[in-house]
Amino acid sequence: xxxxxxxxxxxxxxxxxxxxxxxxxxxxxxxxxxxxxxxxxxxxxxxxxxxxxxxxxxxxxxxxxxxxxxxxxxxxxxxxxxxxxxxxxxxxxxxxxxxxxxxxxxxxxxxxxxxxxxxxxxxxxxxxxxxxxxxxxxxxxxxxxxxxxxxxxxxxxxxxxxxxxxxxxxxxxxxxxxxxxxx
Amino acid sequence: xxxxxxxxxxxxxxxxxxxxxxxxxxxxxxxxxxxxxxxxxxxxxxxxxxxxxxxxxxxxxxxxxxxxxxxxxxxxxxxxxxxxxxxxxxxxxxxxxxxxxxxxxxxxxxxxxxxxxxxxxxxxxxxxxxxxxxxxxxxxxxxxxxxxxxxxxxxxxxxxxxxxxxxxxxxxxxxxxxxxxxxxxxxxxxxxxxxxxxxxxxxxxxxxxxxxxxxxxxxxxxxxxxxxxxxxxxxxxxxxxxxxxxxxxxxxxxxxxxxxxxxxxxxxxxxxxxxxxxxxxxxxxxxxxxxxxxxxxxxxxxxxxxxxxxxxxxxxxxxxxxxxxxxxxxxxxxxxxxxxxxxxxxxxxxxxxxxxxxxxxxxxxxxxxxxxxxxxxxxxxxxxxxxxxxxxxxxxxxxxxxxxxxxxxxxxxxxxxxxxxxxxxxxxxxxxxxxxxxxxxxxxxxxxxxxxxxxxxxxxxxxxxxxxxxxxxxxxxxxxxxxxxxxxxxxxxxxxxxxxxxxxxxxxxxxxxxxxxxxxxxxxxxxxxxxxxxxxxxxxxxxxxxxxx
Numbered sequence: 001x002x003x004x005x006x007x008x009x010x011x012x013x014x015x016x017x018x019x020x021x022x023x024x025x026x027x028x029x030x031x032x033x034x035x036x037x038x039x040x041x042x043x044x045x046x047x048x049x050x051x052x053x054x055x056x057x058x059x060x061x062x063x064x065x066x067x068x069x070x071x072x073x074x075x076x077x078x079x080x081x082x083x084x085x086x087x088x089x090x091x092x093x094x095x096x097x098x099x100x101x102x103x104x105x106x107x108x109x110x111x112x113x114x115x116x117x118x119x120x121x122x123x124x125x126x127x128x129x130x131x132x133x134x135x136x137x138x139x140x141x142x143x144x145x146x147x148x149x150x151x152x153x154x155x156x157x158x159x160x161x162x163x164x165x166x167x168x169x170x171x172x173x174x175x176x177x178x179x180x181x182x183x
Numbered sequence: 184x185x186x187x188x189x190x191x192x193x194x195x196x197x198x199x200x201x202x203x204x205x206x207x208x209x210x211x212x213x214x215x216x217x218x219x220x221x222x223x224x225x226x227x228x229x230x231x232x233x234x235x236x237x238x239x240x241x242x243x244x245x246x247x248x249x250x251x252x253x254x255x256x257x258x259x260x261x262x263x264x265x266x267x268x269x270x271x272x273x274x275x276x277x278x279x280x281x282x283x284x285x286x287x288x289x290x291x292x293x294x295x296x297x298x299x300x301x302x303x304x305x306x307x308x309x310x311x312x313x314x315x316x317x318x319x320x321x322x323x324x325x326x327x328x329x330x331x332x333x334x335x336x337x338x339x340x341x342x343x344x345x346x347x348x349x350x351x352x353x354x355x356x357x358x359x360x361x362x363x364x365x366x367x368x369x370x371x372x373x374x375x376x377x378x379x380x381x382x383x384x385x386x387x388x389x390x391x392x393x394x395x396x397x398x399x400x401x402x403x404x405x406x407x408x409x410x411x412x413x414x415x416x417x418x419x420x421x422x423x424x425x426x427x428x429x430x431x432x433x434x435x436x437x438x439x440x441x442x443x444x445x446x447x448x449x450x451x452x453x454x455x456x457x458x459x460x461x462x463x464x465x466x467x468x469x470x471x472x473x474x475x476x477x478x479x480x481x482x483x484x485x486x487x488x489x490x491x492x493x494x495x496x497x498x499x500x501x502x503x504x505x506x507x508x509x510x511x512x513x514x515x516x517x518x519x520x521x522x523x524x525x526x527x528x529x530x531x532x533x534x535x536x537x538x539x540x541x542x543x544x545x546x547x548x549x550x551x552x553x554x555x556x557x558x559x560x561x562x563x564x565x566x567x568x569x570x571x572x573x574x575x576x577x578x579x580x581x582x583x584x585x586x587x588x589x590x591x592x593x594x595x596x597x598x599x600x601x602x603x604x605x606x607x608x609x610x611x612x613x614x615x616x617x618x619x620x621x622x623x624x625x626x627x628x629x630x631x632x633x634x635x636x637x638x639x640x641x642x643x644x645x646x647x648x649x650x651x652x653x654x655x656x657x658x659x660x661x662x663x664x665x666x667x668x669x670x671x672x673x674x675x676x677x678x679x680x681x682x683x684x685x686x687x688x689x690x691x692x693x694x695x696x697x698x699x700x701x702x703x704x705x706x707x708x709x710x711x712x713x714x715x716x717x718x719x720x721x722x723x724x725x726x727x728x729x730x731x732x
Contacts, residue, residue: 047615048614050618059619125629129625148618
């Protein structure tokens with residue numbers, strides 16, 4: 001009896017979960033459904049840093065704006081390669097990054113100086129991808145693997161303890177440049 | 184005992200092999216410092232402590248790192264670990280005694296089960312010594328292996344480490360092959376592939392095999408027939424796709440030096456502490472094979488052979504075709520180091536690269552049937568999509584196309600960086616997809632939290648400041664009416680309590696003390712006060728409610 005009861009309970013839970021998943025999926029579909037094919041393809045080329053430096057609150061809104069005719073050279077994290085990809089998609093000439101929106105930099109991640117953090121939690125909601133871990137009056141830290149380097153956590157910090165540090169790129173191939181061919 | 188299939192494409196570069204196998208394998212004096220790449224491991228012993236030869240000094244998710252000789256652990260430092268990469272390394276200062284922690288003892292192989300044997304192979308730190316560096320225990324753990332391929336090809340120019348090993352220790356190699364087959368536990372067919380340009384090694388191997396049930400296939404020397412997948416195709420006819428492992432197709436391929444290490448580990452109890460390295464090249468005064476403790480800096484190896492800086496145009500880590508220039512001579516010899524070349528200026532590519540003339544020779548020699556000239560064109564245009572469509576992933580980097588290119592274009596180098604760029608692009612796309620999902624989840628979470636806050640506020644303050652006073656008054660009236668019920672209940676409870684106490688007093692017998700009687704009377708007095716107060720509150724509540732109407 002107990003077995004049957006718990007099985008029923010598990011089934012009910014599973015059913016509930018499925019309904020939730022289905023709801024979330026439907027929502028995602030309708031969210032995406034509002035955007036045209038072009039917007040989705042533009043969004044796929046944007047770096048998803050969600051930094052807002054283009055003047056829009058996230059990459060998808062900027063993709064919508066580009067689809068509506070806004071210049072496509074306003075994404076500093078994407079830089080020249082993203083501009084080139086967008087130009088190809090849109091059948092337009094690539095142009096240089098608009099300096100009014102920032103400069104192209106190597107990938108960076110936020111870093112919290114632990115000695116200075118006061119545990120105010122103000123940086124937590126600022127992170128667009130929930131990559132900061134922390135609680136009131138507890139030390140906060142950035143999950144480097146998840147950080148997009150968007151910069152948005154720096155401003156709300158009252159003690160200025162967040163800095164962005166460059167991630168060392170994949171090993172330099174300087175040695176490969178000098179490869180001779182012995183025969 | 185003859186070649187069954189012919190290699191597609193391939194080249195026959197000058198082998199330059201004779202000089203380094205003329206003499207026996209030499210021993211190297213102990214270097215003053217050993218540099219042992221840590222990999223994905225953590226240090227088991229504190230810096231400063233003494234470790235014996237063969238003692239594990241680091242272990243974890245990677246292969247264990249052993250002390251190649253006895254000495255003191257000095258520190259962990261970031262050092263060059265091969266021609267292109269840096270990584271954390273344990274620095275071990277030899278004490279010169281070369282003393283074992285415990286004298287090595289053979290393992291009781293017959294009494295150990297498969298799991299124990301695999302653990303012993305892992306604990307001995309054995310990885311592919313042909314250059315791949317793949318953990319051998321992982322290969323041997325594969326189920327249902329039908330063919331064990333032993334790679335004795337050594338097709339790379341200059342390299343003779345396996346040749347020398349077979350000449351001097353063919354019996355140990357054959358014993359190692361038996362052990363590998365035993366651990367696989369599926370009675371696989373065993374095939375050895377060897378090129379026809381090393382007759383002494385072949386003779387030694389034949390002699391050691393005796394009547395063993397092992398097939399020996401002699402293949403014509405042609406580069407790069409010794410590449411794992413190409414050799415498997417030559418010996419078994421099975422072509423393994425680039426994105427799959429041979430074990431998934433029931434095949435394990437091991438290098439002769441690897442099975443030799445297996446025999447040393449299980450048959451003698453010695454973990455993998457040294458390997459044979461060919462030192463050769465036009466600028467090398469005494470080309471030879473050396474038995475080198477793992478972690479020995481390349482500089483020490485060069486010093487032993489009389490390295491002359493001015494004669495040497497380039498130091499290569501690896502063979503003549505796939506070797507890579509070494510910028511830092513403090514790079515250590517690792518499990519994958521089979522050759523160090525000192526090249527003279529004459530051995531270097533003489534001319535600077537010119538433009539592609541579309542001769543197509545590169546396509547003729549490519550062992551995996553790619554079109555290097557097309558790849559070259561797309562690589563120049565940095566068209567990663569086209570490179571992927573032309574199967575850039577399949578490129579082995581063998582350098583056969585470089586070898587025949589009349590325009591001296593460094594094709595393989597170009598393909599390697601294009602492969603890295605393609606991998607980087609794929610990784611970036613994956614990361615962007617993940618970030619998009621996380622951003623969406625973040626926004627949904629914020630929206631949900633805001634909605635919940637709104638709901639809570641609604642419950643706490645049903646009447647918002649904007650609503651009219653009449654509605655407010657009516658709500659209060661309804662609240663007062665609702666609150667009469669608890670007041671009535673309180674009054675009834677107080678009356679009940681008073682009645683019970685009065686009954687107790689009446690039933691109190693004559694024998695009860697005055698103190699008991701007084702205490703009870705005091706409680707009755709208090710209960711009467713409470714009862715009166717409850718009645719008053721009930722009455723006033725009714726009056727309030729009546730007044731508002």
